[in-house]
Amino acid sequence: MASKSLNQRIILTGDRPTGPLHLGHYVGSLANRVRLQNEQDATTGKHRYKPYILIADMQALTDNAETPEVISENLLNVAIDYLAAGIDPSLSTIFIQSEIPEISELTMYFLNLLTLNQIERNPTVKEEIRTKGFEGRIPAGFFIYPVSQAADILAFRADLVPVGADQIPMIEDTNMIARKFNQTYKCEVLKECEGLVPREHARLIGTDGKAKMSKSLGNAIYLKDEGDELWNKVRQMYTDPDHIKVEDPGKIEGNVVFTYLDAFAPTDKRSYVVAMQDHYKRGGLGDMKVKKFLFEILEAEFAEIHKRRREFAKDPAEVMKILKRGSQEARSVVQATLAEVKKAMGIKYFH
Numbered sequence: 001m002a003s004k005s006l007n008q009r010i011i012l013t014g015d016r017p018t019g020p021l022h023l024g025h026y027v028g029s030l031a032n033r034v035r036l037q038n039e040q041d042a043t044t045g046k047h048r049y050k051p052y053i054l055i056a057d058m059q060a061l062t063d064n065a066e067t068p069e070v071i072s073e074n075l076l077n078v079a080i081d082y083l084a085a086g087i088d089p090s091l092s093t094i095f096i097q098s099e100i101p102e103i104s105e106l107t108m109y110f111l112n113l114l115t116l117n118q119i120e121r122n123p124t125v126k127e128e129i130r131t132k133g134f135e136g137r138i139p140a141g142f143f144i145y146p147v148s149q150a151a152d153i154l155a156f157r158a159d160l161v162p163v164g165a166d167q168i169p170m171i172e173d174t175n176m177i178a179r180k181f182n183q184t185y186k187c188e189v190l191k192e193c194e195g196l197v198p199r200e201h202a203r204l205i206g207t208d209g210k211a212k213m214s215k216s217l218g219n220a221i222y223l224k225d226e227g228d229e230l231w232n233k234v235r236q237m238y239t240d241p242d243h244i245k246v247e248d249p250g251k252i253e254g255n256v257v258f259t260y261l262d263a264f265a266p267t268d269k270r271s272y273v274v275a276m277q278d279h280y281k282r283g284g285l286g287d288m289k290v291k292k293f294l295f296e297i298l299e300a301e302f303a304e305i306h307k308r309r310r311e312f313a314k315d316p317a318e319v320m321k322i323l324k325r326g327s328q329e330a331r332s333v334v335q336a337t338l339a340e341v342k343k344a345m346g347i348k349y350f351h
């Protein structure tokens with residue numbers, strides 16, 4: 001028997017298609033997804049992981065019911081961002097949630113296994129209810145989305161779920177449902193998973209220096225930004241507000257330009273970055289010079305991604321074909337899980 005470590009482990013992860021992906025997504029998750037996708041066993045050469053990447057359009061609708069066009073407009077762009085970032089459809093299966101009605105079916109069965117109070121305890125849902133102003137009038141579909149997210153994951157019997165730290169409560173709910181299902185129906189159909197959270201410094205602050213990068217805060221640099229668009233964002237980055245004259249000594253901490261240099265400068269530019277930091281702290285180095293340098297680094301580091309992005313953007317029909325194929329492939333996996341789920345529950349009336 002082949003040892004377990006030689007078997008591919010299943011990865012399931014995804015995003016709500018509510019806007020284009022930005023450098024925060026890249027640093028926090030996309031780069032890691034590409035790395036996991038490409039990881040090979042040293043002796044057999046076999047890929048270690050089989051990744052499934054979900055475009056969670058139905059989950060996105062739970063707080064966009066009145067503006068579904070937001071989702072349909074962004075879906076293709078998110079797919080193009082994935083492909084540009086290096087997600088390879090021959091290794092990773094990219095698919096659309098609403099193309100797999102069996103996920104919704106699983107959700108219905110799972111909803112009976114936990115109480116509203118248990119869902120309400122989820123701190124991420126609590127926080128979202130507050131920030132979205134849903135208090136007192138929570139859309140029912142929104143309230144139960146952790147259960148539908150559990151279905152996304154359990155449907156693939158995923159081993160690993162790479163997510164941001166805010167998604168850990170979802171992983172806990174998922175595993176609670178898996179345990180409850182297996183106990184209740186005395187089976188081993190569902191599998192508990194492990195959340196994979198990026199390291200602390202994998203969180204990128206916004207161009208305003210205030211918080212994490214996000215579309216809604218208007219402080220994002222998108223993967224698609226290049227040339228003048230990129231330069232304008234770098235030019236307006238928050239630096240040290242007390243660094244007024246070039247001769248003034250400047251601060252590095254909280255200075256977005258230096259934070260980004262830390263995140264993106266390649267190894268062979270590191271010692272130059274350190275020299276720049278010293279010069280800036282001493283005084284005599286102007287913000288524009290550092291910004292020009294950062295702009296050049298970003299253009300170089302993302303050149304490959306920008307090039308691929310332009311190519312895929314020219315051929316949306318090809319991208320849609322990839323999504324269609326991925327959705328068909330993912331659907332057959334979920335159908336197999338659903339069949340076992342129904343069998344365990346004794347739901348089969350016609351033979």
Ligand code: TRP
Nearest residue numbers: 012013014015016056059149152
């Ligand atoms: N909730 C995730 C987000 O907002 C998106 C998502 C939906 C997801 N289903 C998932 C992530 C399953 C991981 C696994 O980013």
